[in-house]
Amino acid sequence: MRNVILFFVALMLGLGGGLVIGWAVLPPTPAPSTFASLSLVEKDSVILLAATVFEADGNVQAARLRLAALGFAEPGPEIIESVKRGVQAQTLSLVDVQRLLRLADAFGAVPPELQNLVP
Amino acid sequence: MRLIAIVLGLALGLGAGLFYARSVDPATAPGDSLADLRTEDKTELMRLIVAAYAVDGDVERARARVLSLGEVDAAQAVTALAQRTAAEGGDPAVIQAMAALATALGGISGPVTPVAQAPTPEPTLAPTATLTPEPSPTPFFTATPILFGPRPTPAGVFQLISTETLCLDTAQPVLQIVAQESTGNGVPGVEVLVEWPGGQDRFFTGLKPEQGAGYGDFEMEPSVEYTVRLALAPDAGYPLRSDPCTDGSGNLRSTSVRLVFSLP
Numbered sequence: 001m002r003n004v005i006l007f008f009v010a011l012m013l014g015l016g017g018g019l020v021i022g023w024a025v026l027p028p029t030p031a032p033s034t035f036a037s038l039s040l041v042e043k044d045s046v047i048l049l050a051a052t053v054f055e056a057d058g059n060v061q062a063a064r065l066r067l068a069a070l071g072f073a074e075p076g077p078e079i080i081e082s083v084k085r086g087v088q089a090q091t092l093s094l095v096d097v098q099r100l101l102r103l104a105d106a107f108g109a110v111p112p113e114l115q116n117l118v119p
Numbered sequence: 120m121r122l123i124a125i126v127l128g129l130a131l132g133l134g135a136g137l138f139y140a141r142s143v144d145p146a147t148a149p150g151d152s153l154a155d156l157r158t159e160d161k162t163e164l165m166r167l168i169v170a171a172y173a174v175d176g177d178v179e180r181a182r183a184r185v186l187s188l189g190e191v192d193a194a195q196a197v198t199a200l201a202q203r204t205a206a207e208g209g210d211p212a213v214i215q216a217m218a219a220l221a222t223a224l225g226g227i228s229g230p231v232t233p234v235a236q237a238p239t240p241e242p243t244l245a246p247t248a249t250l251t252p253e254p255s256p257t258p259f260f261t262a263t264p265i266l267f268g269p270r271p272t273p274a275g276v277f278q279l280i281s282t283e284t285l286c287l288d289t290a291q292p293v294l295q296i297v298a299q300e301s302t303g304n305g306v307p308g309v310e311v312l313v314e315w316p317g318g319q320d321r322f323f324t325g326l327k328p329e330q331g332a333g334y335g336d337f338e339m340e341p342s343v344e345y346t347v348r349l350a351l352a353p354d355a356g357y358p359l360r361s362d363p364c365t366d367g368s369g370n371l372r373s374t375s376v377r378l379v380f381s382l383p
Contacts, residue, residue, distance in 0.1 A: 018136015
């Protein structure tokens, strides 16, 4: 009986040690990022890139596909949220905001209070 | 007997724990930074960065964007991309834009022709909105072609202003092209066509920023008759050939040729 108890105690200790080693000490190589797994800050920078390129090519479909890569099925509201975050953090210039709103406008997503900023 | 129970328990527990931690529920969520993206996704973003630079002309922003991809040397990264794109027969307008950005990032003085507008100070808006992060829906990625603006063409037509035959201490003779403005500033992104009996190739200036913004080169074969043209002025062909020569150390080499073209 005593040996059985010792066995299960050792089993639990070994299990705990294995979890610590597998999760913390020697974890598997992290999976690469996907566009959809990027942080909000990184996604905002990609959104601004897409908006800047859209200013040159005016290609709504290409912009939609680029934003879809970020996981945005409906990109318009996401662009507006990105504008709000950028304005809040003061990381966007007026020109950047106008670029973003121009792209959001192409998706029909600019709310009335921001319409006067659309170039 | 007691020792066997302890060792057996530890071994089984350790094995089960490792299996669970590494295979069943590994602590490996996808990364959340641009630097952790796959190489092909980074390449796609680099192309977007080049296209954005052609719009805003903001070199420092482009540099920061390239570095955010985990690159150590932004100029080198864009140069490598331009060279790969050229080697794959990419769109000359795209290669020109890449060469222009590579040159600008390399800090080499000279015109950056693909820039559509000069960078201007941009006022910052005061905060007015509230932060409402949205969860990301299902991820997927579709590569899309980047449409660059109209191909920039330097004003005027390049004229050949000097031809120099060199006997360099190199195993392979080289055709060197320099494209410059009348002021002497190099012009990146100039497409050069090289033809020879049974073949042709092309290359661009500006893909070796360390040699100068308007520099480009091509490895020649000895005694082959070449014709060199600029894509901007394809009617004017310049015949040349690499002949035997002796370098400063008395070694037998083949001549390299350096052509300098200038805008009026």
